Each structure stands twice: as C-alpha cells, then as structure tokens.
Amino acid sequence: MATVASPASDLALHERLLEHWETRPGLFGVFGTVDHKTIGKRYLVTAFVFLILGGIEASIMRLQLAHGDLRLVTPEEYNQLFTLHGATMIFWYASPVLSGFSNYLWPLLIGARDMAFPRLNAYSYWTFLLSGVFLYSSLLVGQAPDGGWFAYVPMTRAEFSPGLNLDFYALALILLTISTTAGAINFIVTVFKLRAPGMSINRIPILMWGTTTTSFAALFALPSLTVACVMLYLDRRFGTRFFDAAGGGHPLLWQHLFWIFGHPWVYIVVLPAMGIVSDALPTFCRRPLVAYTVVALATVTTGILGFGVWVHHMFATGLAPLAISFFSAASFAITIPSAIAVFAWIATIWHGRPVIRTPFLFMAGFIVLFVIGGVSGVATAAASFDQQLTDTYFVVAHIHYVLIGINLFPVAAGLYYWFPKMTGKLMDERLGRWNFWTMFVGFNLGFFPMHISGLLGMPRRIYTYPSGIGWDTVNLITTVGAFLFAVGVLLLVINVVRSRLRGAPAGPNPWDGPTLEWATSSPPPPYNFAVIPTVGSRHPLWEKRLEESGRSVLDEGPTLEAEKTTLETSPLDGQLTDVLHMPEDTLYPVLHALALMATFYGLLVRSTWLSVAGAVLVLALTIGWLWPTARALEEA
Amino acid sequence: MAMRSPLVLVAMLAACEGAPSYLQGRGYVADREATLGWVLLAIASAVVVVIAILVLGATFRRRPPGGDLIREGGGMRWIVIGAIIVPSVILLGTTIYSTVVLARVARPAAKPSIVVQVIGHRWWWEVRYPGTSPAEAFATANEIHIPVHQPVQLELSSADVIHSFWIPQLAGKMDLIPGQTNVTWIEADTAGAYRGQCGEYCGLQHAGMRMSVVADSPAEFTRWLQAQRQGAAAPAADLAAAGEQVFQRSACAVCHTVRGSEAGGAVGPDLTHFASRATLAAGVLPNTQGNLAGWVANPQGIKPGVIMPAVPLRPADLHAVIAYLQALK
Numbered sequence: 001m002a003t004v005a006s007p008a009s010d011l012a013l014h015e016r017l018l019e020h021w022e023t024r025p026g027l028f029g030v031f032g033t034v035d036h037k038t039i040g041k042r043y044l045v046t047a048f049v050f051l052i053l054g055g056i057e058a059s060i061m062r063l064q065l066a067h068g069d070l071r072l073v074t075p076e077e078y079n080q081l082f083t084l085h086g087a088t089m090i091f092w093y094a095s096p097v098l099s100g101f102s103n104y105l106w107p108l109l110i111g112a113r114d115m116a117f118p119r120l121n122a123y124s125y126w127t128f129l130l131s132g133v134f135l136y137s138s139l140l141v142g143q144a145p146d147g148g149w150f151a152y153v154p155m156t157r158a159e160f161s162p163g164l165n166l167d168f169y170a171l172a173l174i175l176l177t178i179s180t181t182a183g184a185i186n187f188i189v190t191v192f193k194l195r196a197p198g199m200s201i202n203r204i205p206i207l208m209w210g211t212t213t214t215s216f217a218a219l220f221a222l223p224s225l226t227v228a229c230v231m232l233y234l235d236r237r238f239g240t241r242f243f244d245a246a247g248g249g250h251p252l253l254w255q256h257l258f259w260i261f262g263h264p265w266v267y268i269v270v271l272p273a274m275g276i277v278s279d280a281l282p283t284f285c286r287r288p289l290v291a292y293t294v295v296a297l298a299t300v301t302t303g304i305l306g307f308g309v310w311v312h313h314m315f316a317t318g319l320a321p322l323a324i325s326f327f328s329a330a331s332f333a334i335t336i337p338s339a340i341a342v343f344a345w346i347a348t349i350w351h352g353r354p355v356i357r358t359p360f361l362f363m364a365g366f367i368v369l370f371v372i373g374g375v376s377g378v379a380t381a382a383a384s385f386d387q388q389l390t391d392t393y394f395v396v397a398h399i400h401y402v403l404i405g406i407n408l409f410p411v412a413a414g415l416y417y418w419f420p421k422m423t424g425k426l427m428d429e430r431l432g433r434w435n436f437w438t439m440f441v442g443f444n445l446g447f448f449p450m451h452i453s454g455l456l457g458m459p460r461r462i463y464t465y466p467s468g469i470g471w472d473t474v475n476l477i478t479t480v481g482a483f484l485f486a487v488g489v490l491l492l493v494i495n496v497v498r499s500r501l502r503g504a505p506a507g508p509n510p511w512d513g514p515t516l517e518w519a520t521s522s523p524p525p526p527y528n529f530a531v532i533p534t535v536g537s538r539h540p541l542w543e544k545r546l547e548e549s550g551r552s553v554l555d556e557g558p559t560l561e562a563e564k565t566t567l568e569t570s571p572l573d574g575q576l577t578d579v580l581h582m583p584e585d586t587l588y589p590v591l592h593a594l595a596l597m598a599t600f601y602g603l604l605v606r607s608t609w610l611s612v613a614g615a616v617l618v619l620a621l622t623i624g625w626l627w628p629t630a631r632a633l634e635e636a
Numbered sequence: 637m638a639m640r641s642p643l644v645l646v647a648m649l650a651a652c653e654g655a656p657s658y659l660q661g662r663g664y665v666a667d668r669e670a671t672l673g674w675v676l677l678a679i680a681s682a683v684v685v686v687i688a689i690l691v692l693g694a695t696f697r698r699r700p701p702g703g704d705l706i707r708e709g710g711g712m713r714w715i716v717i718g719a720i721i722v723p724s725v726i727l728l729g730t731t732i733y734s735t736v737v738l739a740r741v742a743r744p745a746a747k748p749s750i751v752v753q754v755i756g757h758r759w760w761w762e763v764r765y766p767g768t769s770p771a772e773a774f775a776t777a778n779e780i781h782i783p784v785h786q787p788v789q790l791e792l793s794s795a796d797v798i799h800s801f802w803i804p805q806l807a808g809k810m811d812l813i814p815g816q817t818n819v820t821w822i823e824a825d826t827a828g829a830y831r832g833q834c835g836e837y838c839g840l841q842h843a844g845m846r847m848s849v850v851a852d853s854p855a856e857f858t859r860w861l862q863a864q865r866q867g868a869a870a871p872a873a874d875l876a877a878a879g880e881q882v883f884q885r886s887a888c889a890v891c892h893t894v895r896g897s898e899a900g901g902a903v904g905p906d907l908t909h910f911a912s913r914a915t916l917a918a919g920v921l922p923n924t925q926g927n928l929a930g931w932v933a934n935p936q937g938i939k940p941g942v943i944m945p946a947v948p949l950r951p952a953d954l955h956a957v958i959a960y961l962q963a964l965k
C-alpha cells in the first residue's frame with residue numbers, strides 16, 4: 001500500500017503529489033479540471049452572480065411597489081420579474097451556494113483528496129451553470145417565465161400561456177434537477193466512503209449531516225419536480241392533458257407534485273446552512289457544540305418530517321378539514337427539531353466564551369432571524385388562520401426570513417469564516433462589521449414590515465395596488481429597507497474582492513478552529529493533505545487541549561504518492577477498506593453538459609434535428625466518458 | 637432586537653382605516669380566524685423577544701476571567717427544557733386550538749338558505765343567484781350582496797385558471813379551481829361594503845381582479861334581489877336609447893348580456909343592472925361617468941392585458957353608450 005513517513009516539510013513529496021493532482025494551466029485546465037476546490041469556488045461565485053441578478057429583479061419590483069398605482073413596469077414585465085426573482089433565488093442561488101461550500105469543504109473536512117466522483121462533480125457544476133444560462137437566455141427573446149416560481153396550471157398550459165416563457169421554465173428546471181441529482185449522489189457516496197480512517201460517522205461535522213440529509217431529500221423530492229415539469233412540457237407541446245380538467249386531468253395534480261418536492265426543498269436550502277453555523281459557532285465560542293448528537297439527529301428528523309407537510313401550501317384548495325388538520329399538526333411538530341438546533345446554539349454561546357468577530361455577528365443575528373422566520377411559519381401552520389395568511393405579504397415576509405435569514409446570513413458567516421482557508425487571506429474585519437450591521441438593519445427594516453402589509457390584507461404577486469387604502473407607508477419603508485439591505489450585500493461583495501487582492505495573510509488556522517480543514521495550509525495544495533490523517537475525535541485540532549480521550553494522528557500516515565489515489569473506508573466506523581484511483585482532468589463533463597443544453601434548446605424551439613443531434617451527441621459523450629481505462633480493463 | 641415587538645407595530649398599523657385587515661374581522665369566520673391570529677402573533681412575539689434576550693444574555697453575560705478552550709459537558713438542560721418541553725406544551729395547545737377553530741368555521745351551524753355561485757374569469761367575478769326556481773335566477777358581476785347576520789353558501793368554480801375568493805374581513809381564502817366546485821360560506825356580522833381581491837396569482841391582471849361583498853339589512857337585501865331579478869328597463873332618454881342601438885350593433889353585445897334587450901353575450905360581465913354597482917372593471921375604478929368613458933374608450937390603458945378590446949366608436953356614439961350604461965340602474 002502506501003509508504004508511511006513523517007514528511008511534513010518534504011518538498012520532494014510535495015512535488016510528487018503535485019504531479020498527480022495539479023490541474024494543468026491553460027484552457028484545458030479551465031474547462032477540464034475536476035478539483036473539488038475549484039469546483040466549489042465556482043459554485044460559490046456563480047451562485048452569487050445569480051444572487052445579484054435576483055437582487056436586481058427585486059430592486060425593480062420594490063421601486064414599482066414603493067407607492068400605490070405606480071407604472072414603472074408593465075404587468076407582463078412585473079410578472080416576469082417576480083417569477084425570475086423567485087426561481088433564481090430558490091433554485092439557482094440558495095441551493096447551489098450551499099453545494100459550493102460542501103464541494104469546497106467536504107474533502108478537507110474528512111481528510112480526503114477529492115470527492116468520490118470528481119468528474120460527476122464537474123458535471124454537476126457545468127449543468128448548473130448552463131441551466132442558469134438557459135433560463136436567462138429567455139430574457140434575450142423577451143419571454144422570461146411569468147407563471148410564478150410555482151407555475152400553477154392551468155394558467156401555465158399553452159392555452160393560457162402560448163409563448164416560450166413556460167417552456168424555458170420547465171426545461172431549465174429539468175436541466176437543473178440533473179445537476180442537483182448528480183451532486184446529491186456524489187455527496188452521499190463521499191460521506192459514506194471517503195472519510196479518513198478513524199472518522200466514524202459520529203465524528204463528522206454538522207454541515208455534513210445537513211448536506212447528507214438534504215442529498216437524500218433531494219433524491220426523493222426531485223423526481224416529483226422533474227415529472228411535473230416533463231408533464232407540463234408534454235401538455236404544452238404535445239397536447240397531453242395531465243393537468244386539463246376537461247380532458248380527465250386535474251390542476252391540483254400539479255400542486256401536489258410541486259409541493260411534495262417544494263417543501264422538502266425548503267429544508268434542502270436551510271439544513272446545510274444551519275450546519276455551517278453549528279460548525280463555525282463553536283470556534284468563536286471556544287468550546288465544542290452543545291449536544292452534537294441531538295443536533296445531528298434533529299437535522300435528519302427535519303429532513304424526514306419535511307416530506308409530511310406539503311399540503312400546508314394547499315390549505316385553501318378545498319381539501320377536507322380532516323385531511324388539512326393532519327398536515328397542520330405535522331407542520332406544528334416540525335418546529336421541535338428546529339428548536340433543538342436553536343437552543344443548542346444558544347447553549348453553546350452561553351457555556352462558551354464568545355469572541356465577537358464578523359462571523360459571530362452574522363451567526364448571532366441569524367439565530368434571531370431564524371426564530372422570527374420560524375414563528376411566522378408556525379402561524380401559517382394553523383390551517384384556518386393560514387387561509388387568511390396564504391398568498392399575502394405575510395408569507396412573503398416569512399419566506400424571506402427563512403431564505404435570507406437562514407440561508408444568506410449563515411452563508412455570509414461561512415464566507416467570512418472559510419475565506420481565509422480558500423484564499424490564504426483574511427477578510428477585512430472593520431468592513432465586515434459595517435457589512436453585518438447594514439445587512440441586519442436593512443433586512444429587518446425591509447422585510448419586517450411585509451408582515452404588516454400582509455396582515456393589512458395586501459396580496460402577493462400584484463404589480464400594483466390602489467394608493468390610499470393604508471398600504472403606501474408600509475411599502476415605502478419596505479422599499480427603503482430593501483435598498484439598504486442591497487447595499488449590505490454589496491459591501492460583502494466588495495469585502496470579498498478587496499480582501500482577495502489585498503487581505504492580510506491568514507496562515508493555516510487563523511481562527512484556531514478544531515476541524516481537519518484547518519490542519520492543512522491556506523489555500524490548501526491541490527492534493528489537500530500530504531499525509532492522510534487518522535482521526536480519533538470530533539475535534540482533531542482541539543483534542544489535546546480539551547483533554548479528550550481520542551487521539552488523532554495528523555503528521556504521520558499514508559501519503560499515497562505513487563498514483564492519483566485516495567482512501568476508501570467503511571460507511572459507519574471509518575475503517576480502511578481500499579485505495580481508490582481517482583480520475584484525471586477531462587473535458588467530458590463540460591462537453592456532455594453543452595450537448596445536453598443543445599438538446600434542450602432543440603426541445604425549446606421544436607427543432608427535431610437539433611434535439612436529435614444533441615441527443616446523439618449526449619449518448620456518444622456518455623459512451624466516451626464511461627469507456628474503461630486501461631487500468632480498469634487490466635483489473636477486470 | 638428585543639424592543640422591536642411585532643405586536644406593537646401590528647396593533648398600530650392594524651388601526652389604519654380602510655385597509656382590509658383580517659385582524660379586524662367583521663364576519664363569523666373572520667372573527668374566529670382573527671382571534672386565533674392575535675393569539676398566535678402574541679405567542680410568536682413573546683418567543684422572539686425571549687430568544688433575542690437569551691442570545692444577547694448568552695453573548696454578554698459576565699464570565700470568570702478565562703483560560704483556553706472550554707471542555708464539553710453541560711448544556712443539555714437548555715435543550716430538554718427550551719427546545720422540547722416548553723415548545724411541546726405551547727405547540728400542543730396551539731394545535732388543539734387551531735384545529736377547533738378549523739372545525740368551527742368549516743361549515744355553518746344551520747344550512748344556509750341563500751346560495752351564491754361565483755365563477756372566476758380572467759380577470760373578473762361572475763356572480764349567480766340561482767334562487768329557488770329558474771324564474772328567480774339572475775347573474776351579476778364583481779359585487780356580491782348578502783343579508784347581514786345570515787350564513788350564505790358560496791359555490792366556487794372557475795371558467796379558466798385558478799383564482800381564489802377572498803374577503804379578508806369576512807373569511808379566509810377558498811380557491812376557484814377548474815374541474816371542481818368548492819363550497820364555502822360567509823356571514824357578515826356588521827352591515828357594510830367589504831373589499832376583496834383574487835388571492836391566487838392568475839396572470840396579467842391578477843392585481844386588477846377585485847370585488848366587494850355588500851352586507852345589507854334583510855329588507856335592503858330583499859329589495860336588491862327583486863330589482864336584480866328584473867330585466868333592464870327600456871331607456872327613457874333619447875341619448876340612452878341611441879346608446880342602446882350602438883351597444884346592440886357594435887361589438888359590445890357580442891360579449892355582454894343585458895337582460896330585457898337583445899344583447900346576450902356570455903364572455904364578459906352581465907351588465908343588466910350595471911349602474912347599480914359601485915365600481916367598474918372588477919373593482920378597479922369607482923363607477924363614475926368619467927371613469928366609465930375612459931374604460932370603454934381604452935380598457936388596455938386602465939387594465940393592461942385585459943381581455944376586453946377597445947371598441948372603436950365615434951365620440952358621439954361613445955357618449956351615447958355611456959348614457960345607456962348609466963341608465964342600467
């Protein structure tokens with residue numbers, strides 16, 4: 001097997017490992033790399049680009065709604081704006097940004113050299129990027145989706161929406177679900193097979209519990225969305241009648257399919273973000289997380305319960321009160337696992353010794369926003385009150401406290417926390433504090449009043465409202481707050497760019513963090529760890545000072561320098577089982593993704609030859625991709 | 637954080653006159669939903685305040701001068717009490733309370749004697765009063781009259797896409813879905829006009845799909861019913877009579893019905909007693925002469941995307957049609 005040495009400063013070893021792991025410079029490297037760190041950073045940057053696009057859309061809407069009866073945009077433009085805004089933020093920002101963190105961090109957290117399927121990982125990224133390009137290309141022809149991010153039929157059937165708008169929607173989402181499914185498979189195999197020896201499943205960081213749970217949830221939830229989108233496309237293009245009541249179909253079929261996917265998706269975009277907090281908060285509290293096991297189990301429980309509450313999006317559709325009350329009760333019950341996480345964080349701060357730096361500010365602020373978003377969610381679980389709340393601005397407030405409070409705030413905390421690892425540079429602390437307070441004040445000023453406009457009876461998804469019925473002032477405050485919040489997000493971007501260029505050097509472990517990623521240099525070398533560590537506890541870098549019984553070994557062990565390999569271990573106990581050969585950089589993923597996109601454009605414009613040519617190309621590239629290597633043939 | 641108690645703000649703003657706030661119920665269902673809502677918002681506000689204080693307290697509490705890392709242990713009590721026992725008690729209570737409210741508002745104590753059928757269209761409301769015999773049946777649009785203190789059964793369906801019937805101060809939403817008829821009910825406990833609006837995104841003029849429910853005294857309601865059952869009277873004035881001619885021979889009559897005349901179109905709202913309604917264009921404008929002229933001359937200017945086309949009329953004809961419509965009391 002591998003040689004055992006103690007070569008922490010062994011330059012020759014470094015050179016040998018680089019030979020296997022470094023991506024070649026030049027165009028081939030740019031498009032062919034399978035390095036999870038590059039892919040992770042690309043995910044993060046791309047997701048932020050989508051965040052900014054969605055933010056621009058939101059800003060235009062807020063100008064339109066600053067006062068009643070304004071006519072800045074037409075109803076058609078407004079409908080496209082809010083549909084793009086919702087779809088972009090939920091599908092192309094909130095979930096991919098967390099995939100970015102997980103892709104970058106996972107191998108570093110578990111002492112591996114890459115993800116389980118590096119080429120599939122590259123493929124996930126390219127299909128994610130291209131699905132977003134596909135979606136936004138709708139703007140070039142002025143036919144962006146306009147049916148809301150939930151695209152309720154029959155309004156979205158060809159009968160009522162003859163343009164390309166909803167074809168862009170359905171096809172872009174199908175393309176994206178391919179990306180997300182590939183990513184989920186990769187995460188699941190990685191967490192169960194690639195952990196460093198000794199890293200039993202109860203020693204992985206909570207972020208990994210979060211992403212593993214959401215990966216399973218995605219595998220079960222996404223088919224429902226894919227099927228719904230395929231049926232919508234068939235209804236629109238080939239005249240099937242899945243959703244046509246007059247033809248034996250039913251409009252509510254779409255709603256069930258959409259929300260069976262949609263509610264688990266809410267947890268998919270928050271559980272890994274909660275994991276970020278569970279892992280980063282202890283570093284700033286100078287102690288391990290309180291009740292690790294309970295938090296991990298609560299994460300999994302939330303993921304499971306998340307499948308049992310979808311009908312609370314449909315309380316006004318005329319379902320029987322008895323059916324409604326079951327889903328109402330389940331929606332109340334799902335509060336408990338979230339409460340467990342909240343109290344674990346508070347207890348961690350209470351029993352810790354907080355160091356108030358920018359990441360801590362974002363996490364402390366997040367806890368309060370999480371609770372506001374949580375309790376407003378409880379209000380919507382009460383079915384009869386929800387029949388009033390649903391489709392009003394109260395729900396708009398709720399969803400933004402969830403998606404911004406529980407996703408963007410932890411993401412900002414995570415960026416400040418891991419940016420030094422990713423770049424080797426510290427982010428600016430002073431600008432960081434400005435950044436936090438602008439975002440926190442702007443967010444609450446902008447989004448809290450939405451609860452009130454909702455309670456005052458203002459429906460959502462309206463391009464204008466009559467002035468003088470009590471909605472003007474509260475909407476003006478919302479608009480001002482939203483723009484202040486936008487300035488806050490801009491400060492985050494500025495801090496990232498500035499620190500990337502001129503940040504102070506970080507060193508391997510600037511925060512004195514406890515987990516494996518802080519054991520390697522910043523930024524890590526392409527092979528992550530020169531020596532594969534052996535893990536003896538949950539906090540390899542703290543265990544001596546905490547006087548824990550476990551003993552990790554970080555500077556001695558297998559170096560795997562002869563070939564491009566990483567270790568395979570058993571799913572639960574993390575016992576060494578095999579050495580895995582890892583694939584080289586390759587252009588197959590990007591080409592395959594491009595061919596797939598071409599096929600989808602063919603389906604969009606109803607060009608048979610483009611669809612067929614694209615599909616043939618996809619098939620050919622799949623065969624090329626899967627063609628056995630010389631080594632595989634030998635082993636067979 | 638702690639000082640921003642949502643309740644105070646809500647109470648302040650809910651007092652805003654004119655806003656159709658569902659925290660100020662004026663009907664059997666909305667009253668109970670509003671009480672439930674206030675209870676939930678009070679609990680929610682209390683939870684947020686407590687958590688904010690805990691976060692601040694945990695961060696800034698005095699600590700003995702410290703050494704290095706703090707060992708694991710302790711803290712489970714927080715979770716058992718704060719995250720399991722207390723929330724379970726609160727949630728069980730609210731679940732039971734909200735289920736009881738749901739059961740109470742699901743159907744009225746006695747079967748309503750009045751039935752109103754509401755059919756959603758892009759972007760207006762067709763309202764039918766079937767009565768007890770075909771002779772009593774009539775249709776109107778966008779303005780529903782009910783007698784105060786009496787439960788009224790609503791039968792909701794849709795002619796095109798999904799809409800949602802919603803009068804915030806009378807009851808929560810119920811969707812109008814093609815292919816099924818949803819049955820719900822309302823009962824007003826104070827006479828007056830209540831603003832309503834489509835509660836489910838339904839396309840271009842979702843924002844312009846408004847309506848009102850007018851709760852009349854029983855006597856007024858009976859008078860209204862009797863008036864609505866009549867066909868339109870032949871216009872008395874010359875101008876209005878000329879307007880009727882224009883109406884009949886132009887595109888107007890293709891889409892609209894005026895009972896008692898030859899106009900029998902079924903695409904747009906029934907205009908038999910159009911002038912008795914307080915608003916036009918599905919609650920978007922007060923029903924005044926100026927607004928009406930602007931609407932007929934250029935509907936797209938007022939509701940962009942609306943299905944009603946601009947009917948080209950000479951100024952004199954437009955003038956006459958307006959006079960005719962205003963005579964449809």
